[in-house]
Amino acid sequence: MAEVSTQQGGQPLKYTVTHNRKPQHTHDAFIKWIVEEHLPLALPILKRHGVLGYSLFVTPPFLSDALKQEMAKIQPTWDIADFDCFIEYTIPDMQAMKNVVSDPNWAVATKDQNDWVDMERALVSLGYSTPYLLETGEVVNLRK
Template sequence: MAAEAPKQQSPPLKYTVTHNRKPTHTHEEFIAWLVNTHLPLALPVLKKHGVLGYELFVTPPFLSTALAAEMAVFQPTWDVSTTDCFIEYTIPDMQSMKDVVADPDWGVATRDQDEWVEMSKSLVSLGFSTSYLSGGEIVKK
């Protein structure tokens, strides 16, 4: 009987979520809630279920406004995002995120998100990430 070929490991997935704050909160209050209240509860759950990475890309309104003014000149047909942040999870597979959201501790970590997050405006995406430039150096052509 021939030995079974080893299962090929697929590259990690990137799972992103955008969040817009409720208008009753400032951008600064929203980010403070996310970092100081939500993340201390969320990170252990993510780690428990094999999430490989979590990055928070904060997009303050003053930068979005400045970018919109620049883009009006250089790329007038482009829309500038007004979201408050992008969250990027690096995951081995979708099962890890399914396990995260099924965990009762995730419910605790997200229990007050409806007070802070405009959930109907959230946008999710799933895909792969390839680096071509890192630390100022070309890493892939």
């Protein structure tokens, strides 16, 4: 991967990963594994290497199925994302993630991932996130 160390206007980077569970696991068991087994081991490593934030966007099958039915009516050519969760890391630079995955404890934190995660289907992305509408209703980051 090319070196990515600069930020756009001081913004941190967003590094995302989608995960699909292996078929022998239920969606609920998969998310429980991430939250109760993986994260307690992973979060101290993330903090140690300067990761600024971590969020887990969970996509339960019942919501994906409902979305698929609705979108078939209004945007029938669109594909519905098919994954169990979307992980978003907020990082100061790509070196932070390189440091995380090279940490010897990361192997411990991810020791069971091949039993749970369909690694061949994972999708990653790197970019910036700019809010324009806050939960308070305030519009931001637009020229007035």
